[in-house]
Amino acid sequence: MPNKFKADFPLLSRDVDGMPITYLDSASTTPKPRAVIDAVTRYYTEMGANVHRGVHPLGESSTTAYERARHAVAALIGASPQEIVFTRNATESFNLVAQGLGLSSDDEVVFPASEHHSNYMPWRLKAKTVLVDIDDEAVPRYQQLKERLTPRTRLVTLAHVSNVTGVVAPVEEWIAIAHAAGVPVMVDASQSVSHLPIDVRKLDCDFLAFSSHKIFGPSGVGVLYVRKDRFETLQLWNVGGGMVNYHGEDRYEVREAPFRYEAGTPNIEGAIGLGAAIEYVRAAKMDDIGKHSRALGAQLVEGLSALPGARVLGAHVPSDKRVALCTMSLPVPSMTQANIARLLADSHGILVSGGFHCAHILHHRIQLDGTLRASAHLFNDEEDIERLIGALRDLV
Amino acid sequence: MAAEVPLYAGRTAAPASDDPEAVAAWLASLPTIGKRELRRGFPKSIVRTTCDLKEAMQKGLVEIIATSGTTENRLQVLWEWSWWDPQEREAMRLNPIVRGAMAASFKEAVLTTPVCGGATCHIGTLSRAERTIDGMLFLNQAADPTHWTDAELTRMLDEWNDLGPDGVEADPQYLGALCRHAMRRGVTMHSPTFATLTYEQTTRASIRAMKAALPTMGAFNLYGATEAGVLFMECDKGRLHHNARHSHVELLDAGGGLARVVVTTLGRTWMPLLRYDIGDLVRLADGCDCGLPDEGYVLSRIEGRANDAVATPRGLFTPAMLDDIVDGADSALEQWQLQGAADGFLLHVVGSDGVQSATALAAALGTTVEPRATATILPEASGKYRMVRPQ
Numbered sequence: 001m002p003n004k005f006k007a008d009f010p011l012l013s014r015d016v017d018g019m020p021i022t023y024l025d026s027a028s029t030t031p032k033p034r035a036v037i038d039a040v041t042r043y044y045t046e047m048g049a050n051v052h053r054g055v056h057p058l059g060e061s062s063t064t065a066y067e068r069a070r071h072a073v074a075a076l077i078g079a080s081p082q083e084i085v086f087t088r089n090a091t092e093s094f095n096l097v098a099q100g101l102g103l104s105s106d107d108e109v110v111f112p113a114s115e116h117h118s119n120y121m122p123w124r125l126k127a128k129t130v131l132v133d134i135d136d137e138a139v140p141r142y143q144q145l146k147e148r149l150t151p152r153t154r155l156v157t158l159a160h161v162s163n164v165t166g167v168v169a170p171v172e173e174w175i176a177i178a179h180a181a182g183v184p185v186m187v188d189a190s191q192s193v194s195h196l197p198i199d200v201r202k203l204d205c206d207f208l209a210f211s212s213h214k215i216f217g218p219s220g221v222g223v224l225y226v227r228k229d230r231f232e233t234l235q236l237w238n239v240g241g242g243m244v245n246y247h248g249e250d251r252y253e254v255r256e257a258p259f260r261y262e263a264g265t266p267n268i269e270g271a272i273g274l275g276a277a278i279e280y281v282r283a284a285k286m287d288d289i290g291k292h293s294r295a296l297g298a299q300l301v302e303g304l305s306a307l308p309g310a311r312v313l314g315a316h317v318p319s320d321k322r323v324a325l326c327t328m329s330l331p332v333p334s335m336t337q338a339n340i341a342r343l344l345a346d347s348h349g350i351l352v353s354g355g356f357h358c359a360h361i362l363h364h365r366i367q368l369d370g371t372l373r374a375s376a377h378l379f380n381d382e383e384d385i386e387r388l389i390g391a392l393r394d395l396v
Numbered sequence: 397m398a399a400e401v402p403l404y405a406g407r408t409a410a411p412a413s414d415d416p417e418a419v420a421a422w423l424a425s426l427p428t429i430g431k432r433e434l435r436r437g438f439p440k441s442i443v444r445t446t447c448d449l450k451e452a453m454q455k456g457l458v459e460i461i462a463t464s465g466t467t468e469n470r471l472q473v474l475w476e477w478s479w480w481d482p483q484e485r486e487a488m489r490l491n492p493i494v495r496g497a498m499a500a501s502f503k504e505a506v507l508t509t510p511v512c513g514g515a516t517c518h519i520g521t522l523s524r525a526e527r528t529i530d531g532m533l534f535l536n537q538a539a540d541p542t543h544w545t546d547a548e549l550t551r552m553l554d555e556w557n558d559l560g561p562d563g564v565e566a567d568p569q570y571l572g573a574l575c576r577h578a579m580r581r582g583v584t585m586h587s588p589t590f591a592t593l594t595y596e597q598t599t600r601a602s603i604r605a606m607k608a609a610l611p612t613m614g615a616f617n618l619y620g621a622t623e624a625g626v627l628f629m630e631c632d633k634g635r636l637h638h639n640a641r642h643s644h645v646e647l648l649d650a651g652g653g654l655a656r657v658v659v660t661t662l663g664r665t666w667m668p669l670l671r672y673d674i675g676d677l678v679r680l681a682d683g684c685d686c687g688l689p690d691e692g693y694v695l696s697r698i699e700g701r702a703n704d705a706v707a708t709p710r711g712l713f714t715p716a717m718l719d720d721i722v723d724g725a726d727s728a729l730e731q732w733q734l735q736g737a738a739d740g741f742l743l744h745v746v747g748s749d750g751v752q753s754a755t756a757l758a759a760a761l762g763t764t765v766e767p768r769a770t771a772t773i774l775p776e777a778s779g780k781y782r783m784v785r786p787q
Contacts, residue, residue: 055462057470060777067540068774075770082543228545246520253520256543282768283737
């Protein structure tokens with residue numbers, strides 16, 4: 001039975017050199033369904049005005065659509081709209097918190113050595129980084145958290161799902177441990193938000209970030225969830241238009257959160273597209289997406305592990321603790337993993353990632369000079385995975 | 397009058413006599429107008445050619461204000477205090493409880509869309525003194541009540557209790573939210589004698605919240621529009637009585653016991669309306685035993701915006717009818733909004749998982765209704781909530 005979602009994605013019907021494409025690179029960015037493309041187009045053709053300023057019908061329509069997207073984000077993760085700040089991407093969300101917390105070089109931020117650069121560099125610039133080790137398969141030694149916490153720890157942060165291994169982290173446990181020590185926790189949900197249901201109230205996290213483009217939305221929009229009471233600890237960081245209620249020569253008065261953190265004209269069409277993307281995944285049911293993701297993840301691990309000489313990262317982790325994302329190193333003489341990825345595209349129309357996936361430290365620690373990453377989503381099916389495994393089998 | 401107002405040029409002249417039947421026949425022969433007509437050419441098109449608007453504005457007799465109607469229906473209005481205030485007070489006095497409370501020392505609070513929208517005024521946070529206008533304390537300062545913080549809600553509660561209002565003019569959704577906040581915080585609210593509920597449709601959930609937090613307060617619908625005046629006031633028997641001295645109302649049959657409201661204003665110097673279709677549906681009552689003189693129509697209830705009614709093969713469902721079904725199935729919910737979807741509807745619900753309501757609604761409408769639990773529902777840019785919105 002053909003995958004019922006595939007037809008929703010115009011991009012997936014194109015070919016490369018006459019070959020139909022098999023898209024297995026959703027961890028890098030997801031293709032966009034027609035509903036998202038239409039929502040962005042509709043903004044340009046029917047609204048087209050700035051937000052929070054307009055006194056004409058187009059301005060009001062734009063504002064309503066933009067704020068509706070904020071509500072959609074909040075509803076998706078169980079937050080209140082007041083707790084949702086729109087940023088440019090997850091990276092900017094981390095930078096906002098890193099700057100907003102007013103960290104000093106003596107302050108410590110604890111996170112796994114496997115983190116994406118976006119959840120690494122901002123802390124490195126502002127504070128002292130304290131790493132939780134990873135094992136030979138790049139999975140964090142989560143039990144080390146307690147011993148890493150000190151009186152100087154200002155924040156604990158981690159990826160909900162690793163962008164390299166696809167492994168789901170025990171975020172609830174980490175949050176409980178960190179909170180017991182009085183330390184707030186930031187969660188990188190970039191790789192989890194489109195695969196797993198998320199409820200920030202149940203997680204009890206303090207901050208959470210993700211990018212729109214990883215959940216079928218447009219690029220250039222990110223989300224930062226800030227638990228309501230945590231706004232008090234976040235200083236202003238980017239200031240200008242749209243974030244003040246009053247600005248006179250004598251004084252100024254900033255708007256309430258989240259608007260005080262959204263200076264300047266935002267990516268209106270991007271946010272509206274994100275709202276449409278969220279409607280799309282909610283209609284598809286997050287629970288069903290999660291089941292499908294786990295099944296494809298298990299198939300990837302099993303199939304890729306069977307390839308001669310393959311080193312699959314996080315292969316020992318049970319399938320219910322991972323999503324449809326699998327990274328491996330395949331020994332092919334005189335070929336880098338990036339070369340293999342290119343070959344898959346050129347010869348088979350199979351699109352995967354090859355390289356370091358913005359996780360250099362992870363690769364250094366497990367002594368791999370790059371890896372090959374395949375990441376599937378709701379529009380992929382078992383045949384796509386089989387096609388990848390077959391192509392790699394031919395190669396080795 | 398008609399001949400002097402450019403918008404009504406070409407209309408046949410009114411009959412010479414005041415005979416009600418002749419007047420009714422004359423009105424029925426004229427076309428109705430809507431907001432689109434009022435917007436076009438405003439303000440010149442709606443001012444008598446014999447009146448000097450510029451001079452009246454310079455003298456402060458009239459000013460231009462924007463209505464807080466929903467997005468696609470907003471318009472500007474010539475606001476005439478000398479006409480508005482008396483007709484509003486007279487409408488309120490149709491209710492004996494309200495009339496009794498409106499003494500000389502009457503204290504009033506207002507909880508509706510803000511007195512000044514931050515998007516246009518840029519005046520920052522106003523002090524309580526600055527928000528007290530003609531003795532009325534305007535509580536709200538936020539254009540979007542979903543962004544009320546706990547501190548802001550508590551500030552409003554504190555001011556409410558400190559003032560101890562005798563009467564409150566409130567958007568029912570806003571007052572419902574404030575009451576729920578008070579209940580959650582365990583704060584006892586000073587109970588005014590009455591609240592006039594206006595600005596938008598009153599939901600059962602809003603009334604439930606008011607009854608829980610303010611059990612002795614009388615809550616009465618005050619129905620009208622900024623551009624048309626106050627048309628109906630709810631009495632203590634739950635019926636809505638026509639404010640007949642300031643408007644002539646026609647109820648045009650819309651089928652199923654429903655009627656559209658068409659207004660012709662009376663005694664208005666500026667912006668006289670001639671057969672203005674206000675865009676709402678109402679239901680006529682078989683009279684009322686509250687004792688008020690029979691001066692016009694008596695309504696059993698306001699059914700909501702005609703544009704928000706849902707047409708199905710089983711008939712038309714007005715917002716009020718939908719509220720009966722949604723709230724009737726689940727009295728835990730606080731707010732809801734029905735949204736069109738590709739194959740049916742999405743029912744966004746605050747305060748509940750929405751499953752029971754969606755099931756009941758699906759059975760009534762004969763289509764799929766998917767429940768969507770949510771923390772908040774976004775109001776329109778005007779600050780008003782829309783109960784039904786398109787896909």
